[in-house]
Amino acid sequence: MEPWLIYGGTFDPVHLGHLAIARNGRDVLRAPVHLMPAADPPHRAPPGASAAHRARMLDIAVEGEPGMAVDRRELEREGRSWSVDTLRGLRDEIGGRRPVVLLLGADSFLGLPGWKEWQALFELAHFMVAERPGTRLDGALPETLRAALAGRWADSVEALRASPAGRVLRLDQPLHPHSASAIRRAIAQGGPWEAQVPAGVAAYIRRHRLYGAEAEPASGASPGASSQQV
Numbered sequence: 599m600e601p602w603l604i605y606g607g608t609f610d611p612v613h614l615g616h617l618a619i620a621r622n623g624r625d626v627l628r629a630p631v632h633l634m635p636a637a638d639p640p641h642r643a644p645p646g647a648s649a650a651h652r653a654r655m656l657d658i659a660v661e662g663e664p665g666m667a668v669d670r671r672e673l674e675r676e677g678r679s680w681s682v683d684t685l686r687g688l689r690d691e692i693g694g695r696r697p698v699v700l701l702l703g704a705d706s707f708l709g710l711p712g713w714k715e716w717q718a719l720f721e722l723a724h725f726m727v728a729e730r731p732g733t734r735l736d737g738a739l740p741e742t743l744r745a746a747l748a749g750r751w752a753d754s755v756e757a758l759r760a761s762p763a764g765r766v767l768r769l770d771q772p773l774h775p776h777s778a779s780a781i782r783r784a785i786a787q788g789g790p791w792e793a794q795v796p797a798g799v800a801a802y803i804r805r806h807r808l809y810g811a812e813a814e815p816a817s818g819a820s821p822g823a824s825s826q827q828v
């Protein structure tokens with residue numbers, strides 16, 4: 599049964615690091631990746647752009663990318679975007695047997711013991727964890743997480759493809775330095791930022807003056823810009 603790969607995030611905005619990880623996850627697992635923006639992300643300050651803008655930027659970023667889609671399920675329900683609720687909803691939809699894999703960065707994974715009903719997540723999905731500059735998985739893991747991971751580490755992706763949930767795989771990938779908060783800061787301070795996001799996303803940010811961006815020069819075309827109301 600083809601695994602269901604979910605890459606959840608705030609994507610405020612989506613950047614090249616996100617896309618590199620999404621492509622790598624897709625290729626390693628041999629399954630399409632669903633990029634899922636959080637409507638109301640828990641455990642962090644409110645995003646700088648609305649959920650509709652963040653989802654629209656994702657649409658632009660995945661345009662022409664094979665095996666990538668945007669999943670709006672967290673935008674379509676009320677309240678906070680707790681992953682355990684999202685995964686239970688997905689299980690209601692696809693049943694209990696199909697492998698579900700949650701793709702996330704090492705910084706998110708180390709914070710797992712703070713997530714709502716975090717132990718239940720292992721019954722619902724596998725984890726595929728991307729290393730991130732500044733947060734390496736070979737560093738010290740919180741003791742509660744280390745204990746919960748005993749017997750869960752997978753040596754290869756086949757372990758994830760062979761069962762519905764409960765295993766953890768490190769995604770072997772080059773490290774990507776991009777960070778959405780650094781990009782938001784650079785935009786607000788007038789520093790260079792455009793090379794860190796897809797060109798269509800940069801045009802969208804300028805067009806909608808997100809994060810305090812200056813509008814594009816009037817002569818410039820706006821690839822990927824949308825007239826959609828958001």
Ligand SMILES: Nc1ncnc2c1ncn2[C@@H]1O[C@H](COP(=O)(O)OP(=O)(O)OP(=O)(O)O)[C@@H](O)[C@H]1O
Binds near residue numbers: 703705707729776780
């Ligand atoms: N450069 C990166 N390398 C590895 N993982 C990343 C990277 N950027 C983001 N991620 C992971 O992608 C997921 C979604 O990230 P998110 O949308 O919060 O972006 P971010 O760059 O971490 O944003 P912010 O700087 O605002 O926290 C998280 O699991 C995060 O750990």
Ligand SMILES: O=C(O)c1ccc[n+]([C@@H]2O[C@H](COP(=O)([O-])O)[C@@H](O)[C@H]2O)c1
Binds near residue numbers: 608706712
């Ligand atoms: O469910 C939780 O308690 C929870 C706590 C922190 C993060 N998450 C999810 O983890 C993903 C990455 O989060 P973030 O804040 O790094 O963008 C995103 O899908 C969040 O909804 C989920």
